[in-house]
Amino acid sequence: MKGPFGRRVVMLLGIYLILLLALGSVYAAFLGSETTTRYVNSFPVGLLWALFGLSSLAAMVFIPTTRRRLPIWLIHVGLFLIILGAMLGSESFHHFTQKLYENGALRKGYLLIYEGQTKNRIVSSNGNLQGKLPFSLKLKDFQVVYDETGEILVRSPGGKMVVLPAEVGRNYPLNCGDMTLRVNKSYKNYRIRFENQRKIDIDEPGSGSNPALEIGLKGKTLMSAKTQVIFPNLPFRPDQDEDCTLEYRRLVRNFCSDVQLLVGGRALIDDQISGGYPLRFQGYHIYQHAYDQKSHKYSVLLLVSDRGLNLVYWGFVCLCGGMIWHFWLGGLHRRFTAMRT
Amino acid sequence: MTMKTTLQGFLIYAAMLGYVLALWLYWLKKYELVNTVYAIGIAVALAAVGYRWMHTGHAPCMNLFEIFLCMGAMYPLICFGGGLMRIGSRAYDMVVGILLLFAAGFVFDAEPRNLPPALQHFLFLPHVSAYLLAYIYLVKAGLVAVFGLIRGAPLYGKQHSGDEIYKLVRNGFPCMTMGLVLGSWWAKMAWGEFWSWDPKELWSLAAFLVYAGYLHVHAGYGKRYPRIKHGLVFLGFLLILATLLWANLSDLFLGLHDYANLRGSS
Numbered sequence: 001m002k003g004p005f006g007r008r009v010v011m012l013l014g015i016y017l018i019l020l021l022a023l024g025s026v027y028a029a030f031l032g033s034e035t036t037t038r039y040v041n042s043f044p045v046g047l048l049w050a051l052f053g054l055s056s057l058a059a060m061v062f063i064p065t066t067r068r069r070l071p072i073w074l075i076h077v078g079l080f081l082i083i084l085g086a087m088l089g090s091e092s093f094h095h096f097t098q099k100l101y102e103n104g105a106l107r108k109g110y111l112l113i114y115e116g117q118t119k120n121r122i123v124s125s126n127g128n129l130q131g132k133l134p135f136s137l138k139l140k141d142f143q144v145v146y147d148e149t150g151e152i153l154v155r156s157p158g159g160k161m162v163v164l165p166a167e168v169g170r171n172y173p174l175n176c177g178d179m180t181l182r183v184n185k186s187y188k189n190y191r192i193r194f195e196n197q198r199k200i201d202i203d204e205p206g207s208g209s210n211p212a213l214e215i216g217l218k219g220k221t222l223m224s225a226k227t228q229v230i231f232p233n234l235p236f237r238p239d240q241d242e243d244c245t246l247e248y249r250r251l252v253r254n255f256c257s258d259v260q261l262l263v264g265g266r267a268l269i270d271d272q273i274s275g276g277y278p279l280r281f282q283g284y285h286i287y288q289h290a291y292d293q294k295s296h297k298y299s300v301l302l303l304v305s306d307r308g309l310n311l312v313y314w315g316f317v318c319l320c321g322g323m324i325w326h327f328w329l330g331g332l333h334r335r336f337t338a339m340r341t
Numbered sequence: 342m343t344m345k346t347t348l349q350g351f352l353i354y355a356a357m358l359g360y361v362l363a364l365w366l367y368w369l370k371k372y373e374l375v376n377t378v379y380a381i382g383i384a385v386a387l388a389a390v391g392y393r394w395m396h397t398g399h400a401p402c403m404n405l406f407e408i409f410l411c412m413g414a415m416y417p418l419i420c421f422g423g424g425l426m427r428i429g430s431r432a433y434d435m436v437v438g439i440l441l442l443f444a445a446g447f448v449f450d451a452e453p454r455n456l457p458p459a460l461q462h463f464l465f466l467p468h469v470s471a472y473l474l475a476y477i478y479l480v481k482a483g484l485v486a487v488f489g490l491i492r493g494a495p496l497y498g499k500q501h502s503g504d505e506i507y508k509l510v511r512n513g514f515p516c517m518t519m520g521l522v523l524g525s526w527w528a529k530m531a532w533g534e535f536w537s538w539d540p541k542e543l544w545s546l547a548a549f550l551v552y553a554g555y556l557h558v559h560a561g562y563g564k565r566y567p568r569i570k571h572g573l574v575f576l577g578f579l580l581i582l583a584t585l586l587w588a589n590l591s592d593l594f595l596g597l598h599d600y601a602n603l604r605g606s607s
């Protein structure tokens with residue numbers, strides 16, 4: 001399609017497709033992530049995306065004016081690569097190749113491993129076996145790292161819940177019985193010791209863990225000001241006449257699994273997997289997903305196939321590079337040459 | 342709606358007062374004083390951002406309070422800095438600054454929260470900063486477009502034209518693209534998928550596509566169809582508002598981005 005007329009027609013098609021997808025995105029925002037993912041993996045929506053990617057590429061190939069404009073080329077080639085990569089990595093394409101080759105790559109699944117255990121069986125989110133990996137993972141150690149300051153959960157009459165940062169020295173008015181609360185001290189490993197028949201609270205050094213928070217309470221309804229030590233998972237009722245409870249909560253900063261990756265029984269990699277820092281091996285990314293919240297005995301790892309990911313990343317580079325070149329550097333270059341002439 | 346009786350609150354209200362005074366002086370046509378008072382307001386707003394950063398120990402762009410505080414300082418600063426953002430009457434920029442700080446000062450909860458694990462990543466700051474910068478340019482473009490759309494309304498400054506809107510979009514759109522791409526990369530590192538079709542992602546995709554649509558109308562038809570182009574830029578602005586506010590505040594759109602949903606407990 002040559003000449004300004006052809007360019008205008010292609011442009012119109014581009015605008016139409018872009019706005020159609022914008023409308024679709026708004027509609028999908030009301031459907032929720034699960035339903036939208038199902039739609040996106042369906043044939044008609046896949047076809048629409050393919051048309052979008054191919055038409056943006058075709059426009060670059062067939063419109064003569066774009067051929068000399070490398071940044072615009074980069075933008076549209078980038079878009080095409082992102083769409084192609086996303087399609088190759090999609091749920092439906094994985095299903096298709098699994099049917100084709102019997103033992104194709106798994107798209108996504110979970111590994112629940114106890115400390116000391118070695119596993120290669122992948123299950124789905126509802127626990128069904130999905131397949132076995134060509135390698136196995138051993139969980140050497142699992143740790144939860146907490147923030148220095150936690151928070152106090154106040155449940156006041158009527159079920160209202162307020163969260164207060166447990167910063168030592170802070171005072172808060174409480175919405176129950178006109179009380180005020182002061183955070184006195186936080187303990188990592190709270191212990192009681194008796195000296196000369198007097199009870200004293202100490203923070204025992206060492207590796208033990210018994211987090212607690214000492215608070216001071218004052219109020220009209222209380223007989224006298226009192227000091228209280230509160231613990232995680234043990235709601236405390238400051239005033240028996242009021243329907244109000246306080247609970248200390250520690251905040252998880254991160255959780256990490258120290259793993260060993262084995263192929264044919266031989267250890268190949270020793271690494272730590274933590275939130276935002278996955279392990280990459282043989283076409284898979286392995287993520288820290290969840291853990292045993294009660295006793296920290298097991299870790300849940302998420303395994304996601306990398307198929308198409310490199311195309312998506314190259315697409316990102318082309319898209320951003322093209323944008324910067326076209327909109328920013330191009331303008332600067334024009335201004336610079338105008339100044340010189 | 343609650344007053345903040347902390348130093349943080351005091352700094353926000355002092356900055357707001359600076360903007361309101363500057364607006365009043367502008368209205369009285371005391372132009373020689375406007376700049377000084379406006380600059381003081383901006384300096385105090387920047388101090389409020391700095392104080393927040395020091396107090397929480399992380400860049401203040403984790404929840405709606407912090408986003409509005411940052412925008413309330415950065416939007417007037419970039420407009421004040423001149424160049425492209427000097428388009429149109431300064432009075433409108435002051436009103437935007439006041440509205441942004443009003444939301445930070447009265448609507449959103451300022452209680453510092455610790456960063457959830459998902460946000461403790463090196464890509465968090467670049468992703469949010471790129472979006473903040475994009476929003477500043479594109480909100481300005483949206484305002485200029487609104488005045489272009491209303492027939493007979495006072496224009497947004499004397500030299501208003503479609504060219505200025507295009508210049509603002511060509512600054513904001515690459516930032517938006519980078520914000521989207523960085524967010525996508527971060528999502529892949531944190532959640533395993535670079536795109537999850539989460540409501541907030543979908544609103545931001547819709548905004549991105551609408552601006553792309555605008556750029557194609559501009560590239561294809563030049564100066565023709567100004568109302569369609571203004572309409573698209575205004576629609577983009579509404580979609581930004583939906584991404585920022587509606588998707589975070591409405592219970593209709595629960596998703597991965599709910600950590601930003603800190604509306605305050607009071």
Ligand code: HEM
Pocket residue numbers: 010011013014015017018052053055056057059060063065066072075076079550553556557559560
């Ligand atoms: C989200 C998707 C898209 C993005 C972000 C995008 C981005 C861009 C940008 C930034 C420009 C340069 C505009 C300017 O100079 O102001 C452009 C031009 C263009 N785009 Fe796209 N585009 C997209 C989709 C498409 C599609 C689907 C088509 C084709 C059907 C298409 C065809 C064109 C054409 C023909 C040009 C004009 C090149 C010229 O000026 O010679 N684009 N696009």
